[in-house]
Amino acid sequence: MPDSSTHYRVVVIGGGNGGVSVAARLRRLGVDDIALVEPRTDHLYKPLFSHVAGGTARASITVRPQRDVTPAGVTWIQDGVTRVDPEANRVLLGSGRELTYEHVIVCPGIQLDWDRVPGLVDALKTPAVASHYEFELAAKASLLLRDLRSGTVIFTQPDDPASCAGAAQKPMYQACAYWRATGVLDDIRVVMVVHGERPFGIPDISGELERRIADYGIELRTRSELLEVDAEAQYVVIGGPDGTERLSYDVLNAVPPQSAPDWLKPSALAADLSGGGFVEVDPRTLRHPRFANVWSLGDAAATTNSKCGGALRKQTYVLAKNLAAVLRGEDPRWEYDGYAVCPFTVSRSTVVWAEFDDRGRLAPTIPFWKTMYRENRLSWIFDRHVLPWVYWNLILTGRV
Ligand SMILES: Cc1cc2nc3c(=O)[nH]c(=O)nc-3n(C[C@H](O)[C@H](O)[C@H](O)COP(=O)(O)OP(=O)(O)OC[C@H]3O[C@@H](n4cnc5c(N)ncnc54)[C@H](O)[C@@H]3O)c2cc1C
Numbered sequence: 001m002p003d004s005s006t007h008y009r010v011v012v013i014g015g016g017n018g019g020v021s022v023a024a025r026l027r028r029l030g031v032d033d034i035a036l037v038e039p040r041t042d043h044l045y046k047p048l049f050s051h052v053a054g055g056t057a058r059a060s061i062t063v064r065p066q067r068d069v070t071p072a073g074v075t076w077i078q079d080g081v082t083r084v085d086p087e088a089n090r091v092l093l094g095s096g097r098e099l100t101y102e103h104v105i106v107c108p109g110i111q112l113d114w115d116r117v118p119g120l121v122d123a124l125k126t127p128a129v130a131s132h133y134e135f136e137l138a139a140k141a142s143l144l145l146r147d148l149r150s151g152t153v154i155f156t157q158p159d160d161p162a163s164c165a166g167a168a169q170k171p172m173y174q175a176c177a178y179w180r181a182t183g184v185l186d187d188i189r190v191v192m193v194v195h196g197e198r199p200f201g202i203p204d205i206s207g208e209l210e211r212r213i214a215d216y217g218i219e220l221r222t223r224s225e226l227l228e229v230d231a232e233a234q235y236v237v238i239g240g241p242d243g244t245e246r247l248s249y250d251v252l253n254a255v256p257p258q259s260a261p262d263w264l265k266p267s268a269l270a271a272d273l274s275g276g277g278f279v280e281v282d283p284r285t286l287r288h289p290r291f292a293n294v295w296s297l298g299d300a301a302a303t304t305n306s307k308c309g310g311a312l313r314k315q316t317y318v319l320a321k322n323l324a325a326v327l328r329g330e331d332p333r334w335e336y337d338g339y340a341v342c343p344f345t346v347s348r349s350t351v352v353w354a355e356f357d358d359r360g361r362l363a364p365t366i367p368f369w370k371t372m373y374r375e376n377r378l379s380w381i382f383d384r385h386v387l388p389w390v391y392w393n394l395i396l397t398g399r400v
Contacts, residue, residue, distance in 0.1 A: 009033035011101040014108035018298030024071040024398025025320035039080040053132035053141035054174025086291040110299035123231035145175040150187035151250030156226040158257040159195040164308040166342040168255040176216035177347040208352045278302035284335040304358040310341030343383040351379035
């Protein structure tokens with residue numbers, strides 16, 4: 001018999017959006033003996049980082065103690081996982097401790113690869129460079145954008161894989177609306193660097209964004225990415241298949257390239273290099289195809305959807321139902337449909353509510369409101385005011 005203090009029925013790796021919500025859903029389904037491994041003391045609601053940088057939310061409302069969001073009846077182990085050994089049903093922790101499990105759910109999120117862009121790590125230490133993809137740097141971005149009165153500001157969005165890739169653009173639109181309201185927009189050159197052919201992969205949604213891009217006079221660089229930052233001379237090199245370009249900046253908001261966590265990439269859980277080192281799962285049941293007691297969801301899973309919190313709301317439901325069924329000796333019959341959402345804040349009071357599936361089709365939650373993706377005020381109220389409440393009170397508690 002394994003040591004009872006280190007053996008759990010279910011071990012959840014990562015106490016972010018996916019880990020806390022799926023653990024809470026499992027508790028509601030009557031599953032006990034769950035451990036949640038999470039090294040951070042604070043839990044972050046990342047979708048609000050864009051609002052923080054864009055000047056429409058305070059940083060303090062994006063964070064709560066991890067202790068407070070850990071579901072009742074779940075054991076929080078404050079540690080980091082360094083390896084999963086699926087043959088031995090074993091998880092190794094940074095502290096040297098080991099856990100064994102009946103089932104494991106792997107959801108440690110995505111890794112921000114700052115050092116893949118030469119010069120970026122050092123540039124982030126300078127006053128003119130920030131990134132709203134990190135908690136501390138989102139607040140820095142907010143001040144930089146607020147105080148800019150003239151000059152050049154550059155926003156960059158990396159190639160996939162990325163967590164809510166479109167979120168890279170959000171503070172830009174909010175800042176433009178602010179600069180217009182304060183009468184300085186005409187004095188600021190705004191450049192947006194995106195990897196794709198258009199700002200978004202679905203034509204209807206891209207059209208909404210392009211309308212705003214033209215309206216604010218943003219210079220769009222497509223098929224391009226951030227290649228290098230020279231913080232001392234304050235310029236970036238951007239480029240892609242069509243060549244490179246050197247641009248001076250007064251402010252740079254850089255969203256870094258992203259990938260599977262380094263410790264996962266070489267593990268037996270990852271598919272192969274074609275899966276990018278993310279955890280291989282059946283994209284419908286979220287169960288590992290080779291290890292029946294391994295499950296994964298969220299940004300760390302090699303699913304076919306666009307990685308985002310909106311996808312997790314459905315994934316946690318499916319995974320919890322399937323795992324509870326397997327624990328009862330039944331087959332996993334619930335299926336995730338590939339749904340994703342990216343609310344683009346295109347001003348300081350409107351949102352383009354982009355809901356779509358893993359085949360690039362629009363997937364509106366409200367079936368009779370097919371044009372919900374068009375810029376509107378109601379979606380802003382939902383994104384900025386309703387969703388944060390829903391997140392802390394209903395999503396993290398496994399109710400929705
Ligand atoms: C700026 C920004 C804006 C966004 N905006 C939106 C939006 O508007 N709408 C939307 O739907 N989505 C949005 N997203 C995406 C959304 O936040 C993510 O998709 C979601 O958080 C993914 O959840 P997750 O549980 O997979 O990963 P995370 O929430 O990142 O949680 C992973 C957790 O695992 C922990 N961890 C890491 N390594 C280990 C380890 N080795 N051992 C144990 N634990 C570990 C981490 O500390 C973290 O707490 C945004 C993301 C960002 C960054």
